[in-house]
Amino acid sequence: MKTTKHRFFALVFTVFLLIGCCLPASAITEPPxxxxxxxxxxxxxxxxxxxxxxxxxxxxxxxxxxxxxxxxxxxxxxxxxxxxxxxxxxxxxxxxxxxxxxxxxxxxxxxxxxxSNGNDAVLVRNGLTFDKLPGQRIMLVQKTVSEYLLERGMVLNGQQAQLSKLRLINTSDSDIVPAFMNNTSNPAVVTWKPLASQILADKSVHSIFDSSKIPGxxxxxxxxxxxxxxxxxxxxxxxxxxxxxxxxxxxxxxxxxxxxxxxxxxxxxxxxxxxxxxxxxxxxxxxxxxxxxxxxxxxxxxxxxxxxxxxxxxxxxxxxxxxxxxxxxxxxxxxxxxxxxxxxxxxxxxxxxxxxxxxxx
The missing domain is CATH 3.40.190.10 (Periplasmic binding protein-like II)
Incomplete structure (x- = not known):
């Protein structure tokens, strides 16, 4: 009786194994x-x-x-x-x-x-203010919120008429910290934390505007x-x-x-x-x-x-x-x-x- 049961289960296992082997690949689906x-x-x-x-x-x-x-x-x-x-x-x-x-x-x-409630910031050297930014090199990732923040800062500080004179230097987020820190001829940068915090560790740099001024x-x-x-x-x-x-x-x-x-x-x-x-x-x-x-x-x-x-x-x-x-x-x-x-x-x-x-x- 015991041997018969073992043979039966072995036969069932073999049948399922053969069925699995014969299934088309499309029937064995991976999870999405x-x-x-x-x-x-x-x-x-x-x-x-x-x-x-x-x-x-x-x-x-x-x-x-x-x-x-x-x-x-x-x-x-x-x-x-x-x-x-x-x-x-x-x-x-x-x-x-x-x-x-x-x-x-x-x-x-x-x-x-x-x-962002202060994570994004406009950072400058040499005591620059918004009225002095036109014509200066401003490093940022263009076509992102960094450009939006910069413009909002200009507008809210009465410099809307000067927007066309901004000189934007497109810089990737992976390069922006060393590019700004290693070249003191770059007077301004717009970026987000932790990059902004790394830049602000240099005491010659300070923030003149950040996203806490435009909540939400x-x-x-x-x-x-x-x-x-x-x-x-x-x-x-x-x-x-x-x-x-x-x-x-x-x-x-x-x-x-x-x-x-x-x-x-x-x-x-x-x-x-x-x-x-x-x-x-x-x-x-x-x-x-x-x-x-x-x-x-x-x-x-x-x-x-x-x-x-x-x-x-x-x-x-x-x-x-x-x-x-x-x-x-x-x-x-x-x-x-x-x-x-x-x-x-x-x-x-x-x-x-x-x-x-x-x-x-």
Whole structure:
């Protein structure tokens, strides 16, 4: 009897093995894989921790997917996203509008992580003031929020008429600190922390304007290509839920001062723990999904985005052939649209932040 049972189970095992061997490769499917690009910034370094700590994998496993995390220089991350080489990317609200949206890539912001509250700054040597900046070499990453911050500083300091005389030197974020520090003939630079903090360590340099003067205008987002989010198999929705769950688990650890989360996030940019904590103090982090969802569904975001889109249009950042600021439109969670409804390219979606708030992830 025992031998008969053993033979029976051996036969069943052999049949299943043969079936598995004969299945076409298409029938053995790998889990959907998504790649997220991030670059060095206080509000984006947590993506490095999410990967290293296993938090990202835990949430990805929950939804039956794989999430890869890849570090880039900032401009390169945007180029990769526009080229559809990665599925999601950390970026500011302005770059979401003037890069993928302007290039015709329909994109959706699913996480509003924070706003810069002093992290971005205009730094000068030799006691320069805004009225002395026209004609001077100003180093920055062009077509990013650094250029936006510089212009807002000029306008708010009564120098709007001098904007056309600014001399901008495009410099990548990986090169900007040594390029500025090693050449004292460069009198001004616009950048963000931790790069700004490294430059300010030189006592001959000081800040004349920073993002705390324009709260809520420089938003830090996680943006997903809309076509990825809306994949027919539902994997894009699962991705959005997984990464939102991982994000809010991580942010709560940061907000509560969890030492490992802060230590690894600091290490993402080669910073000391003290330096990273200093950066977080000038980052207005939406530490709870409720605070993020409330901001995204409130009226302030529309007012801030109006300033940003007008800047982008005035500087020709919305793409070739764009004749009106309304040609690259933005839709908000309440369905309201800034611009032509048939030209929506950037979407703010609060659904995943709200799901996190309600404990439904």
């Amino acid at each position: 894989t998504f790649t997220v690009g991030w670059s060095v910034y206080a509000g984006w370094n947590p993506y490095f921790y999410m990967q290293k700590s296993g938090t990202m994998k835990k949430w990805a496993d929950k939804y039956g997917i794989v999430i890869k995390v890849q570090r880039f220089d900032y401009a390169a991350s945007l180029d990769s996203f526009v080229a559809k080489n990665i599925d999601a990317c950390t970026m500011t609200n302005m770059e979401a509008l003037d890069m993928p949206a302007a290039a015709g890539v329909d994109s959706t912001a699913i996480i509003v992580g924070d706003y 205008e420089i938003l830090d987002l996680l943006v997903v290509r809309t076509e990825v989010l809306n994949r027919p198999d539902g994997s894009g929705q699962r991705f959005a839920k997984a990464i939102s769950g991982a994000w809010y688990e991580t942010v709560q650890q940061l907000a509560s001062g969890q030492s490992q989360a802060i230590k690894v996030s600091a290490a993402a940019s080669g910073d000391s723990i003290d330096s990273y904590k200093e950066q977080l103090r000038t980052t207005s982090l939406f530490a709870t999904p409720k605070s993020a969802a409330d901001f995204t569904t409130g009226p302030n975001i529309k007012q801030k985005m109006e300033l940003v889109r007008q800047f982008c249009f005035a500087h020709g950042l919305l793409g070739q052939g764009v004749k009106s600021v309304d040609d690259v439109a933005i839709v908000y969670p309440d369905g309201s649209v800034q611009g032509h409804k048939e030209r929506v390219r950037l979407r703010f979606n609060a659904a995943y932040m709200q799901a996190a708030q309600q404990g439904k992830l």
